[in-house]
Amino acid sequence: MNGIQILLITGVIILFLYYTFRLRNALLDMLILALFTGVAVFFILFPEYTNKIAGKLGVGRGADLLFYICILFFLFVILKLFARIRRLEKTLTDLVRKQAKDEAIFMKEPDKI
Amino acid sequence: MQGISQDFIFIHCMSHHINPKDVFIIIPAYNENAVIRSVLEKLLPCKYTIVVVDDGSAQNLFPLINDMPVYSICHQVNLGQGAALQTGIEFALSKQALYIATFDADGQHHPGDIENLLEPLTDNRADVVFGSRFMEGSVHNMPVKRKLLLQTARYINYFFTGLLLTDAHNGLRAMNRKAALQIRIEENSMAHATEILAQVKKNKLHYTEIPVNIMYTGYSKAKGQTVWSGFRIFFDILLNKIFK
Numbered sequence: 001m002n003g004i005q006i007l008l009i010t011g012v013i014i015l016f017l018y019y020t021f022r023l024r025n026a027l028l029d030m031l032i033l034a035l036f037t038g039v040a041v042f043f044i045l046f047p048e049y050t051n052k053i054a055g056k057l058g059v060g061r062g063a064d065l066l067f068y069i070c071i072l073f074f075l076f077v078i079l080k081l082f083a084r085i086r087r088l089e090k091t092l093t094d095l096v097r098k099q100a101k102d103e104a105i106f107m108k109e110p111d112k113i
Numbered sequence: 114m115q116g117i118s119q120d121f122i123f124i125h126c127m128s129h130h131i132n133p134k135d136v137f138i139i140i141p142a143y144n145e146n147a148v149i150r151s152v153l154e155k156l157l158p159c160k161y162t163i164v165v166v167d168d169g170s171a172q173n174l175f176p177l178i179n180d181m182p183v184y185s186i187c188h189q190v191n192l193g194q195g196a197a198l199q200t201g202i203e204f205a206l207s208k209q210a211l212y213i214a215t216f217d218a219d220g221q222h223h224p225g226d227i228e229n230l231l232e233p234l235t236d237n238r239a240d241v242v243f244g245s246r247f248m249e250g251s252v253h254n255m256p257v258k259r260k261l262l263l264q265t266a267r268y269i270n271y272f273f274t275g276l277l278l279t280d281a282h283n284g285l286r287a288m289n290r291k292a293a294l295q296i297r298i299e300e301n302s303m304a305h306a307t308e309i310l311a312q313v314k315k316n317k318l319h320y321t322e323i324p325v326n327i328m329y330t331g332y333s334k335a336k337g338q339t340v341w342s343g344f345r346i347f348f349d350i351l352l353n354k355i356f357k
Contacts, residue, residue, distance in 0.1 A: 086356055093301055096188050097200045100166070104186045104204055107179050 001045070008044045012037055131235055133160040135211035138227065139201030141194050142218035143168040146177055148332060149218055153181055156216070156224045164205055165218075168197040184208075195305025199298040206293055213293045217284035219333040226325040230287035233321050240292040240318040241309075243278055244285030244325035251324035256334070262343050273350055274310040278322055282306045285325050292318050303342065304349040 016037040023029045043050050043062075050062025059065045138161045142149055149165070156163055163183040167174040169191035178185065186204055188197065198215055205213050212234055214227050226244060233239040246253045246263075266281035286309070288296065295316040300308045313320050 082352070083356055089301065090299070092190070093192055093196050096190055096192060097196065097203070100186045100188050100200050101204050101207070104184055106182070106184050107175075108182045 005044050009041055012040045012044070131211065131231070134162050135209075136161045136227070136231065137201075137205035137208070137210040137213045138163045139166065139198060139205060139213060139215045140164065140218045141166045141168055141197035141201065141215070142170065142174060143191060143194070143197070144170045144172075145218040146170065146172055146174060148220045149174060150177055150181075152216075152218055152220045153178060153183060155220075157181065157183075159224055159227065161214075161227070162205075162208070162210070164201045166197040166201045166204075168192060168194065193301035193305075194303060195298045195308070196301040198305060202293050202296075202298075206290070210293070211290050212287060213290075214287040215284060217333075219330075221327050221329060221333040222285045223326040223328065226285060226323075227287065229323050229325070230285065233323070234287060234289045238319070239321040241288045241296075241313050241320040242286065243280065243320065243322045244283045245278065245280035245322045246283060246325065246327050247279040248322060248324035251326055253327040254329050255327065256329065258340070262340055266343060266346075269347060269350070270307050270310055273307055273354070274314055276310045276314055276320075278310070280322070283325065283327075292316075300349065300353060302349050303346045304353065307346075307350050 016033065019033050020030065023033065047062060050065060052062075054060065054062045054065035057065060059068070138156060140149075140152070140163065142165055145152075153163065153165070165174065165178065165183050165185050167185065167187045169188045173187070175185055175187065184204070186200055188200065201215075202213055212231055214230060216222055216224075216227070222244075230242045230244060233242050245251060246255065263281050267278065270281050271277040282303070283306075292313075295318065296309060296312045298305045298308055312318075
């Protein structure tokens with residue numbers, strides 16, 4: 001095992017533990033997380049397998065394949081986050097609007113001009 | 114003497130057979146503290162019901178206008194002009210408004226134009242009336258750069274909504290109660306101008322355009338839209354189309 005493998009595996013395990021503590025009630029999420037962690041550790045220990053898969057898909061190197069998958073994954077994450085921000089914004093708008101309407105005041109009676 | 118001059122202003126502002134109190138003017142204001150008073154002072158003689166929506170300005174507007182006969186609504190946080198308009202419209206509807214007009218707080222609009230906007234509504238010729246800077250009869254001193262920007266925006270609006278108006282982002286509009294009940298602005302940002310068009314189309318509302326005068330002051334130019342904000346509006350519209 002060389003330096004980079006130790007570094008990556010440590011990182012993956014720390015992330016795994018972090019999410020384990022946060023998602024302790026969501027069983028399905030935990031299973032998916034465990035699966036991803038296992039696959040990640042496997043490919044870190046045996047990187048030559050990524051090359052084989054990449055070759056089958058017509059990509060030269062395993063690292064390139066990983067890079068492409070990452071781009072897709074991050075685009076997906078950005079879209080999910082954007083949708084969530086929109087929902088939050090809508091909730092915030094509804095709350096602020098309701099309070100604003102409830103607290104609307106008339107500054108001065110027109111008769112007193 | 115005072116009575117006569119007020120009567121004169123009253124007639125000047127409202128020659129139709131509607132009670133000006135049923136006309137609600139929504140003024141969304143975000144950090145317009147420097148000019149809001151003078152804008153209101155010009156509007157008050159028309160006797161309309163005025164609703165100022167403070168969209169979370171850094172400095173609260175209330176102390177500046179607390180001696181004026183206007184409704185004040187305050188967003189606790191800044192949400193955007195679209196959100197402020199929708200809040201004002203909902204409030205006006207809850208106060209049994211018959212006609213609702215939107216008016217910019219930076220002093221670029223002319224209060225006398227509101228009457229012209231109301232005319233097609235009271236005559237039942239339209240449900241929504243848009244003010245236009247580019248129709249014959251309107252007076253403006255618009256910088257060339259802004260003119261180009263607005264012309265581009267027209268076609269972008271056309272592309273997204275199918276309505277081609279002569280002006281794209283004019284803050285002066287009026288609608289009747291029926292239209293106000295059907296239009297629901299969900300774009301908090303500046304993209305609401307396009308959204309209103311889309312909803313006019315969707316709800317098959319009758320619309321028309323009326324020339325209005327715009328006064329570009331140094332103040333309103335500094336606060337107004339730039340090419341960059343034009344791009345931002347465009348991307349807002351695009352993203353919101355995707356995420357509907």
